[in-house]
Amino acid sequence: MLSLRPPHTTFPRTSPWLRWGRLGGAAAPHCLSAAAPALAPETAAGPGSVSFPILVNGCTGNMGLSVAEAAVRRGLHLVPVSFSSREKVKTTIQVGQTDIRIYGPSAREDVLSSVADEFPDVIVVDYTAPDSVNSNAELYCKLGLPFVMGTTGGNQQLLYKSVQDSKNYALISPQMGKQVVAFLAIMRIFAEQFPGAFSGYHLEVLESHQASKKDTSGTAKDVIASFEKLGVPYDMNRMVKIRDPDQQLEMVGVPKEHIEGHAFHLYHLTSPDDSVSFEFQHNVCGRSIYAEGTIDAAIFLHRKVQSKDSKRIYDMEDVLREGYMR
Ligand SMILES: NC(=O)C1=CN([C@@H]2O[C@H](COP(=O)(O)OP(=O)(O)OC[C@H]3O[C@@H](n4cnc5c(N)ncnc54)[C@H](OP(=O)(O)O)[C@@H]3O)[C@@H](O)[C@H]2O)C=CC1
Ligand SMILES: O=C(O)C1=N[C@H](C(=O)O)C[C@H](O)C1
Numbered sequence: 001m002l003s004l005r006p007p008h009t010t011f012p013r014t015s016p017w018l019r020w021g022r023l024g025g026a027a028a029p030h031c032l033s034a035a036a037p038a039l040a041p042e043t044a045a046g047p048g049s050v051s052f053p054i055l056v057n058g059c060t061g062n063m064g065l066s067v068a069e070a071a072v073r074r075g076l077h078l079v080p081v082s083f084s085s086r087e088k089v090k091t092t093i094q095v096g097q098t099d100i101r102i103y104g105p106s107a108r109e110d111v112l113s114s115v116a117d118e119f120p121d122v123i124v125v126d127y128t129a130p131d132s133v134n135s136n137a138e139l140y141c142k143l144g145l146p147f148v149m150g151t152t153g154g155n156q157q158l159l160y161k162s163v164q165d166s167k168n169y170a171l172i173s174p175q176m177g178k179q180v181v182a183f184l185a186i187m188r189i190f191a192e193q194f195p196g197a198f199s200g201y202h203l204e205v206l207e208s209h210q211a212s213k214k215d216t217s218g219t220a221k222d223v224i225a226s227f228e229k230l231g232v233p234y235d236m237n238r239m240v241k242i243r244d245p246d247q248q249l250e251m252v253g254v255p256k257e258h259i260e261g262h263a264f265h266l267y268h269l270t271s272p273d274d275s276v277s278f279e280f281q282h283n284v285c286g287r288s289i290y291a292e293g294t295i296d297a298a299i300f301l302h303r304k305v306q307s308k309d310s311k312r313i314y315d316m317e318d319v320l321r322e323g324y325m326r
Contacts, residue, residue, distance in 0.1 A: 050302065051077055052121050052123065053076075053123070054071045054077065054078060054123050055078075055081060055115055055125070056082055056100075057083050057128055057136065058126060058127040058151070059082035059100050060093065060102060062212075062260075063287060064128075067150070067291045068082075068093075068095040068100065069095055069291070070291040070294065072095055072097075078096070078098045079115055079122060081100065081103060081115065082100050083105070084105075085105060085129065089104055108139060112139060116143045116145055122146075123147070123301055123302050124140055124145045124147040125148045126140075126148065126149050126150060128151050130151065131154070133151050133152075133154025134158050134159060134162070137149060138162050140170075141163060146168060146301055146302075146305045147170050147171075148170070148171045148294060148298050149170060150173070150294055152217075153215040156172075159172065160172070167312060168312065169309075170312070170313055171301045171314040171315065171316070171318075171319070172313065172315060173316040174221070174222060175218070175222065175290075175316060176289075177290050177293050178289070178292075178320065178325040179282075181316040181317060181319075181320050181325070183223075183282055184222050184317070185320065187223055187227075188226050188317075190226065190230065191230045192229070194230065195229050196231035197231060198227065198231045198269060199232075200231070201232050201272070202232075202269065202270045203224075203232045203234050203268070203269055204238075204240070204266075205220055205224060205240065205265075205267050206239070206242065206264075207241055207242070207264065207265050207266075208241075208242035208243075208252045208262065208263075209241075209242075209262065209263050209264075210243075210260050210261055210262060211243045211244070212260075216241060217263065220239060220265055220267075221236065224236070224267075245259045248264075255285060258285040261286050262286070263282075264281075265281060265282050265283070266279065266280075266281050267279065293316065293325060296319055296324050296325045300314070300319045300322065
């Protein structure tokens with residue numbers, strides 16, 4: 001969403017969400033409280049659709065579970081194993097008709113190695129934790145398991161290097177939601193076409209996520225990279241990260257039912273003399289947009305592996321451009 005205020009309006013340089021809060025939520029983002037309707041299996045797995053094995057790592061977490069459920073809805077074959085960071089976890093999780101067995105870290109390599117033998121066309125999806133990104137990716141690369149990395153954080157340079165060195169296939173993106181992916185692409189193109197167009201402007205970035213989110217929004221970092229090319233330097237430490245549920249309800253305007261799963265982002269630009277301002281927002285409630293996008297990504301990557309495409313590393317812009325996103 002882009003809003004242009006009339007010139008000669010002085011904006012506060014901090015907390016536009018607080019300003020909205022004071023406006024009684026008039027300009028606050030709107031979220032539907034009902035979850036997005038699930039696709040009927042018969043539609044999802046209709047003629048011409050693909051089916052292949054998919055292993056979702058991180059099924060004990062919110063995204064992992066949502067992706068596993070979406071995989072079943074879309075007619076993919078859910079491999080009945082997943083992993084935890086905890087060694088003593090004796091649990092199974094039921095997704096559709098499948099009981100997923102959760103293994104601890106010490107079993108990871110053996111179990112994944114058996115999966116690679118048993119399901120040679122498997123795609124692994126990773127929704128774990130920022131501090132697992134690199135070690136998990138290294139193992140997938142070592143075993144030649146193509147993977148979709150939805151988990152944010154970690155050492156991104158090292159992540160790309162692991163994939164490059166191993167010649168494994170991977171799709172890496174901090175953002176799987178189709179419309180947000182399109183927004184990120186537009187910002188990238190905007191910056192390429194008009195480098196420095198916002199020189200001298202001042203940028204404020206606010207992001208609000210569920211309290212359990214450990215890292216800074218990877219999506220916001222991506223958008224900021226475009227703003228920097230547009231001429232606006234930004235110190236990541238200045239980003240306002242809201243994790244407190246009371247603030248989210250009162251200041252940000254997150255619907256109560258989405259306090260435990262939301263991603264609200266606000267970018268506010270002001271000209272040097274405060275006479276012009278821009279605001280961009282993308283506000284997501286729930287996780288269905290990411291889960292569906294992740295399945296699109298897995299289908300895309302599966303096709304690339306099967307066709308032995310010479311390109312090995314992809315992002316969601318590739319998926320969007322090739323028309324794979326629903
Ligand atoms: N790309 C995208 O579009 C999106 C990305 N994300 C990212 O996905 C990640 C997960 O988010 P979310 O599901 O909300 O977080 P959760 O905390 O709900 O889930 C993460 C799960 O990962 C498990 N886990 C942690 N370390 C490991 C490990 N080494 N191996 C296996 N499992 C592990 C944890 O389980 P346990 O305690 O049992 O170890 C936990 O249940 C975050 O980085 C988030 O930023 C989220 C939404 C969209
Ligand atoms: O942890 C989340 O929830 C999300 N993480 C991703 C990110 O860090 O950019 C995507 C979205 O913001 C939801």
